Amino acid sequence: MDDRITEFARGLRAAGVRVSVAESADALLATRLLGIQDKETFRDALRTTLVKEGKDFPVFDKLFPLYFGSGGQPLQDATEDLTPGEQNMLQQALESFDDRLQQLLDWLTSGDGPTPEELQAMAQETADRWADSPHKAMWVTQSMLREMGFSQLEQKLQELIEKLQQMGMSQESIENLLGIVRTNATSLREQVAEAVGLEVQRERSNRPSDLNTSDIMHKPFGALSEADVERLRIEIRKLVNQLRSRVALRHKRGKDGRFDPKGTIRANLRYGGVPVELKFKRNKLKPSLVLLMDVSRSMEPVVEFMLRLMYELNDQISKIRLFAYYADLTELDPHIATMIGNDQVDDAFFAIRHIHPYQPYATDLGNGLETFFHKHLNAVDGRTTVLFLGDGRNNYNASRADLIKELQRRVKRLVWFTPEREIQWFDGDCDMHAYEPYCDSVAVVGNLAQLSAAVDNLLTS
Amino acid sequence: MFKDIADVRKGLNQQQYIASQEISTVVFLSQNLCKPILTEGPPGVGKTELAKAAAKALGRPLIRLQCYEGLDESKALYEWEYAKQMLYTQLLRDTLRGILSDTASLTDAVTRLSAEEDVFFSENFLLPRPLLTALMADEPVVLLIDEIDRADVEFEAFLLEILSDFQVSIPELGTISAKHEPMVLLTSNNTRELGEALKRRCLYLYVDYPVFDEELEIVRLKVPGLDQELARQAVQTVQQLRRMDLRKVPSISETLDWARALIAINARQIDEETLANTLTVLLKYEADVAKAKRMMGRGDNPPRRRRG
Known part of the structure; x- marks a missing residue:
């Protein structure tokens, strides 16, 4: 049983629920304490130790029956009530079908279905191919049932009835037989669905899952496949939680600010002015951010993950304003980040594209900066951190590095995230080399690992 | 000490707390694995009440730490x-x-x-605050850390040290370890996401609004003076209100208040007039009251409340 529970924990992990080793150890302890006789108690014990978030309950509820289910109703023996003569007739009638259907009908009539091992073997073959897309499990089940001959079942059952009638079996026996066969068919369907579900789940949990050590974190944004992106979307919440606890701990351990004379006098009035307690000004640690993003086509994945991180970490930021630049610069509704955080990525980009439609070679940050200075300069003051997210490729338009210089003078910190490596900054139309001297720091964010490290840095330093 | 799950259930019932199988299981596990329970759920479903009932059932004193923004060690520890x-x-x-x-x-x-x-x-x-009081107590206690989601992330990190070892270091006095490990319950209304490390150390319990039968039993137990039929109608109305799209849906405590109000005004049945007079006990927003009145007036089934 212990193995099954460990396997279940791995299955949960693969489905995006965060389960630590300590937690699966707790689950083992709990089940040892309570026993496994009562299924409800067993379930409650596993759930309370393994799942720590209400929104993960549906995943738990979906997976639990796969791992600890009864495996569907057992099949019944349909031939039990038949006379030996009738059993003979049935045997003869069955022999006229081809191999595959004969086996299916044999399973359904005899009550000896495929053994769990046989089912598993069949399911494994199908699951291997489909493990990447678990939401297709339904479809996989269907195709497997089709392969077993279920699609022709009704038709063949009619033929079987006719044959048995011709052979002279009584109507009552036939109906009896048919009833049991239909029930068996439903049970077998359930068994197959459960076996497929379990196999898909097993296959998924066998794939490498540790995000930090896997390649996917270090794969360049441009090279991510649709499936990779899908996986990163699930895993990004784990990443954010790590970031958040790290930031919180660092805030806690971080030094307090300067001595606060006013606060000290006020606090010590009750001791008759003897300075017993010293007060310090607290460093304002949560940055107020102005984020300017390049929304050209090549930047889309970076922008998406950046906004995801910003959405998830919004409690670590005191204020944020979003700007998008392409041919020109506009302010974005912060709701865009919420949409992306809630997996409505397509809608969010649709909204962005409505303002910034695709144009070839249109990026012009120089123009964008002018607009920013004209219209939105009130967004920044001496306490703002300005963050540029872009590759600095300006299509040979004016770079206007002088405006960047001016901006840096006005704000607390000017940070640049670019997806391109340093050697590319001088290459072709890239103006990164012109902007770089006026940035307080430049981070290369070619993949999610670098991006999260850069954001970590941004929030803590 | 509770002997088994049934014992937990019985003990809590005796304290007039209707515990589901799940709640009893979690409480039993918490006691035997020495792990804190983290309860989440909408406000007013009896999360705090659970701690009180558990303390009474075990005959242990309850020490309560109410969290708020800006709570720090000097207010929580010593x-x-x-x-x-x-x-x-x-x-x-x-x-x-x-x-x-x-x-x-x-x-x-x-x-x-x-x-x-x-x-x-x-x-x-030394002026011990709730956490230190719980650690230094001479008898086992139940420690309730209420609304942990209101405290800052920094405080949560600090709490981890205590919840994992049940000991604290006071520079002038040295390390103080718990004489008896307290039973710890944390409640959260989920206004912010709690840290992973904290969740990992806790058993998780999600308490939702009770189903009809459970709520009826609670009303019968807590407001025994209410007529059976009237109680049934009242609970039905509340359950119906919860399915509506309201700014604040009525909680169990509000159901109980309403039940007491019905006794106070000596209501015979829940008709439109009674409802109009007492609805403000259940609903705390003018817009909600108006909406509920419209719905009750029509007497038809409300549209299902969408859950986000």
């Missing part, structure tokens, strides 16, 4: 009683003078005085 220290220094001035009278230099005086320092940083001047 504080030195500066005022008392100052007062004692004033009162003991003569004694101090006696001790220091034969010292020749300032250095000598300071050395002599620092030898006596321990007196002023002893348990006499």
